[in-house]
Amino acid sequence: MFFKKSAFGLDISDYSIEVISLSGSLENPRLLAMGRIILEPGIIKDGEILNEEKLTSSLKNLIKNPKFGKIKTRKFIFSIPESRTFIYILEFPKDLKKKEELEFVKSQVKQTFPYSLKDLYLDFKIFTPLDNKHLTGQDKEVLLIAAPKNIVDGYLEIFKSCQLQPLVLEVESESLARSLIKDQKETVLIVDIGARTSNFSIFDEKGLRISISNKTAGNKFTQSLAERLKISLKEAEKLKRKFGLNPEIEEGKFFLVLQKDIQLGIVWGIRKIEKYFQKKTGKKIEKIILAGGSAMLPYIQEYLAKNLEKEIVIGNPWAKINTKILKKKGHSKRLDGVKSIFYATCIGSTLRGLTKNPKKAGINLIKGRK
Ligand SMILES: Nc1ncnc2c1ncn2[C@@H]1O[C@H](COP(=O)(O)OP(=O)(O)OP(=O)(O)O)[C@@H](O)[C@H]1O
Ligand SMILES: [Mg+2]
Structure with missing residues (x-):
């Protein structure tokens, strides 16, 4: 009964943990709490937990002191990357x-x-x-x-030592779709460009239909810039975020390096999945939604729109959420578009927690588990 009043969701990656709590209904969810911490390098690598102690204390800390609001339930929804x-x-x-x-x-x-x-x-x-x-x-x-099991169990152990009770384990793209897709009748491709992995998932009126991943994502963009321009990784990361695919900066110096990765990894990934889907179902992708930290690469939206001749939007994870409370309490800054996209997966998994029976509202990898 208590769970019905509020829900929370967690998103854990190599780099950070996000937490969101919502109350109300699926139709009118209200933000209760949000928080994010950056993990020290080496705690999780490629999704595998290397330092249980540090992950446990970071997670406990985040749940206890989110940036905003309070987390009032121990039951939650968790998602893992498609990769x-x-x-x-x-x-x-x-x-x-x-x-x-x-x-x-x-x-x-x-x-x-x-x-x-x-x-x-x-x-x-x-x-x-x-x-x-x-x-x-x-x-x-x-x-x-x-x-x-060996990967999932690592997380389940951590949750146990934090006295947290996962109700559902789902894949990240399903969480993302719940927060980012407004019209479920549309055929939509979500492109989640993270640090290590880019994931391409197609949704239509029946939900997730197909999903593929590759390794061309933010880390690779930074690495290419560092190698080709002979600069440090730190410098490359900074310049990537500043100029991205702007063709007019320094005679296209950054553009030329990045566009090669974007063509081979992202444009090619999109074409491949669309071709496969079309062959199988006869349907075309109507819209592409970008997500993941690398969706913030300057000019990526324009570049993809031009190359693919499709409607490309950057996902807005707050679109379905009532965030009045943040504004009222003078926290509107937290909804700033730039950092928002990091919460998209977490908001989506939390939304599942507001359904009548979250355990049964879709694929649940830990359904049979006590
Ligand atoms: N403003 C920006 N411009 C370009 N890239 C950015 C920007 N901000 C963050 N990034 C990139 O976003 C990536 C991190 O994104 P995200 O948090 O979605 O990854 P992740 O979920 O931890 O990784 P993965 O899904 O690959 O395991 C990093 O590669 C970072 O360089
Ligand atoms: Mg990710």
Whole structure:
């Protein structure tokens, strides 16, 4: 009962932890609390926890003293990056009975995943033929998501020592979609360009349909600038954020380096996923939403719009949230567009916490766990 009044969500990456708490309903969520801390390098690397003690104390600290407001519940929603999971779309055989579905999914996992079943958390969602006009006959499609236990368990241990109780574990793109997509009938591609990974996920009226990742993201942009211009990584990071893809600065010096990565990693990633999706469903992407810290690269929106001839927007995670309380208390600065995008995943997972039964409101990798 208590949980219904407020919900909170956590987003943990190598670099930072964000926390958000909301109250009210999914239709009218109100901000209760928000906070963010930057983690010392070496606490988490590539999603793997290297220093449990420091992560535990950082997390405890953040929950206890968010930048704004108070966190009043211990139950929360957690999401992990796509790059740490396996996502597959399978087709059920025509004559498969309802009670055989789970067995079929398990047999497919055994064949396709590089892990045995006991080492995975997994969940799946079935699209019935009615949802999929492109499917012929009685075929049913299944979205299957799995994550290795050894990685997830590392986080679950930390939560336990912080007396936190995760209700749901979902993939980041589903959280992002919940905060960034306004019209669920549209076919939207979310491009989340982080530090290590860029993730491309397509959503339509039925939710997540396909997801791919590559390693061309913010770290790579900085590295390319440092190598090609023979400057330090620190300097490169600074110049990247300042000039980005502005073609007019120093005769296009920064533009020329960055555009190569953007072409090979981002533009190519978008074209690849769209081609695949179109072939499978006959549908086109109507809109592209940029997310992740590297969505703040100056001129990236303009560059992609020109190259892809599509509507490109930078995600606004506050679009659905009532933030009056921040304004009232003189905290409006915190909603500043520049830093907001870091909260997008976290806001999305918290929104799931406001649904009637968060555990069942979509894919939940820890559904069966006590
Ligand atoms: N103003 C800016 N302009 C360009 N890039 C920026 C800016 N601010 C932050 N970044 C980049 O954003 C990246 C961090 O983004 P984000 O926090 O989304 O990554 P992450 O979720 O920690 O990483 P990943 O998803 O790859 O594990 C860094 O590479 C950083 O250089
Ligand atoms: Mg990320």
